[in-house]
Amino acid sequence: MNSPIFQIIRHRSIVFSFLLGSLTTTLSQAQNDTRQLKPIKTIPSALSLDEALEYALQQNANVRVANAEVIRTDYARKKAWAALFPKVDVNGSYNYTLKKQKMFFGGMKFPGMGGNTSETGGTTSEDDAVGIEVGMTHNIQTGIQAGIPIIAPQLWQSLSIKATDVELALEKARSSKIDITAEVRKAYYQALLANEAYRVYKQSYDNAEANYKQIKEKYKRGLVAQYDLLRTEVQMKNLEPNVMQAEQSITLAMKQLKLLLGMSVESPLSLTDSLGTFSSQLYQSYLQTDSLMLQENTTLRQMTLQDKQLRQALTTSKWAFSPTLSLGFVYNYNYMGNELKLDNSKRWIPYSMVNFTLSIPIFNGGTKIQDIRMQQMARQQLQWSRNYAGEQIALSARRLQDQMENAAKRYAVTKDAIASAEKGYEIAALRYKMGESTLVELNDADLALLQARLNHNQSIFDFLNAKTEWDKLAGYLPANAANKQNDNRKK
Secondary structure: OOOHHHHHHOHHHHHHHHHHHHHHHHHHHHHHHHHHHOOOOOOOEOOOOHHHHHHHHHHHHHHHHHHHHHHHHHHHHHEEEHHHEEEEEEEEEEEEEOEEEEEEEEEEEOOOOOOOOOOOOOOOOOHHHHOOOOOOOOOEEEEEEEEEEEHHHHHHHHHHHHHHHHHHHHHHHHHHHHHHHHHHHHHHHHHHHHHHHHHHHHHHHHHHHHHHHHHHHHHHHHHHHHHHHHHHHHHHHHHHHHHHHHHHHHHHHHHHHHHHOOOOOOOOOOOOHHHHHHHHHHHHHHHHHHHHOOOHHHHHHHHHHHHHHHHHHHHHHHHHOOEEEEEEEEEEEEEEEEEOOOOOOHEEEEEEEEEEEEEEOOOOOOOOHHHHHHHHHHHHHHHHHHHHHHOOOOOOHHHHHHHHHHHHHHHHHHHHHHHHHHHHHHHHHHHHOOOOOOOOHHHHHHHHHHHHHHHHHHHEEEOOOOOHHHHHOOOOHHHHHHHHOOOOOOO
């Protein structure tokens, strides 16, 4: 009962406790990582643009998937590092012999084994030889095996690739946040534009309705012709589809924004900002774009990291020509017997060994050489793609700058045009009321005011839309999201 096998069984509770503790720690860490991906806050029913961006970066599905990919890649990195640590296995096996093997000794006969023996040497023909049964009925083997790499340059180099994988996953997560930020800003601006368009069309409709009521009263008193009444009614009716279309545009824009925020499309939501909120910053934002550089462009950064991966992979392929050395250790207990009596300590025979394994690659059909050439060609392809992408990004940056400049100029012009159109409409309304002008002049003044207001709002939207694309190109992230990204990189 004092055999090592029973000592191992007696202390199995220690092994199980250790394994359970490790499993609990691993599951706890996994739960903590998963908890980071869950929604943190409930989205309120009224949002500013900054608040909308904050909630989108927390709850948007694409961002959460990208964050999960960072965690998954970090697990892969830790898994690669585990290859440097000793590998320890506890194993055991049991064999029951149904038919024992026989061993023959090339025609040799032994006294007492049966048959006739020769007087001269005890040798007979092979047909008269008797086999000797070898082995035992019950065979048990249990023990511990351990191994650790001592010299493994290719393995060491592969660890740097895993570290770069984490960097690339972080950059892809950052790219996802940049994309969501741009999409949310565009959707928010689109909803604001729809609101402003509805307000402008509603104002024009209210003006037309007021004119219609006024002319209808004059027509009843015989002060105006029926043509003026019909013309005013047509003017009012023509504006109704625009008002309804503006209402529909608001609904569609809000649904798109809710979808990006991770909300139900049926949830109530209102916007606290307006296009006028951003118009005061229009010139200042435009002037700042000249100082922005494109070093933070996520496409170029990802290509830089991919090139780093290829360089590391190339180095790893070259290290495949280097020898490797590993250390192994084996400690086993064997039991053999025709009867299964485990308490017979004399039957438990231990043996142990330490081994060094040296592997020197000599020739493998040229696969390593071809692998190196593949890595070199892949780097060349990536370099060509990166140069082309850089040219495309520079061209897009120039185009967006021109769009912002054009929108800023249109904003200044339309701002003055609105003031003139409002004054012109007031004069036309007063002149028509006094009978000094025709209804055509009043309708023209109202149409000019409508167009001026729409052009003004469109110029603001066009600038904000181009500025959003520029920020996306420049790799801009809101301050809170950028700080979280830096924290992740430090970890």
